[in-house]
Amino acid sequence: xxxxxxxxxxxxxxxxxxxxSQIYKxxxxxxxxxxxxxxxxxxxxxxxxxxxxxxxxxxxxxxPVNPQSDQNWVSYAPPDGWKPGEYAIQYFQxxxxxxxxxQADYTIGQVLD
Numbered sequence: 001x002x003x004x005x006x007x008x009x010x011x012x013x014x015x016x017x018x019x020x021s022q023i024y025k026x027x028x029x030x031x032x033x034x035x036x037x038x039x040x041x042x043x044x045x046x047x048x049x050x051x052x053x054x055x056x057x058x059x060x061x062x063x064p065v066n067p068q069s070d071q072n073w074v075s076y077a078p079p080d081g082w083k084p085g086e087y088a089i090q091y092f093q094x095x096x097x098x099x100x101x102x103q104a105d106y107t108i109g110q111v112l113d
Contacts, residue, residue: 002035002036002038002100002101002102003033003034003035003036003038003091003101003102004033004034004036004102005031005032005033005089005091005101005102005103005104006018006031006032006033006104007020007029007030007031007032007089007104007106008029008030008032009023009027009028009029009030010030011030011073011075017104017106020106020107020108021107021108021109021110022108022109022110022111022112023082023108023110023111023112024082024111024112024113025081025082025111025112025113026077026081026082027077027082028075028076028077029075029076029077030073030074030075031047031073031074031075031076031089031091031104032071032072032073033045033071033072033073033091033101033102034070034071034102035070035071035101035102036070037070040093041067041068041069041070042065042067042093042094043064043065043066043067044062044063044064044065044094045062045063045065045072045074045091045092045093045094045101046060046061046062046063046091046092046093046094046098047059047060047061047062047063047074047076047089047090047091047092048060048088048089048090048092049076049087049088049089050087050088050089050090051083051085051086051087052085052086052087052088052105053085053086054085058076058078058087059076062094074091081111082108082111083108083111084108084109084110084111085107085108086105086106086107087105087106087107087108088103088104088105089103089104089105089106090102090103091103
């Protein structure tokens with residue numbers, strides 16, 4: 001991976017990951033990524049969000065981002081809410097190879113109502 005990916009509960013983030021072990025059922029998780037200036041800028045990225053426990057792909061779609069910045073973000077919450085488990089997020093460049101940008105894994109231990 002050529003970039004950095006961190007998770008938070010809001011848009012304000014200094015590129016430090018927050019602990020996601022407890023989260024509200026319908027809480028948006030915000031993924032902030034930084035290409036560290038190593039990749040060409042684009043107006044969209046491909047995001048893949050997976051529940052590692054059951055292999056369910058929660059999100060696999062291009063998302064718009066600011067092409068003028070190395071740092072961008074995408075937020076997501078599953079339509080039926082979060083469930084405890086292991087999750088993985090991967091970002092890819094929208095190119096013919098789907099070049100990996102960054103990835104992160106996290107665990108939700110408790111879902112709050």
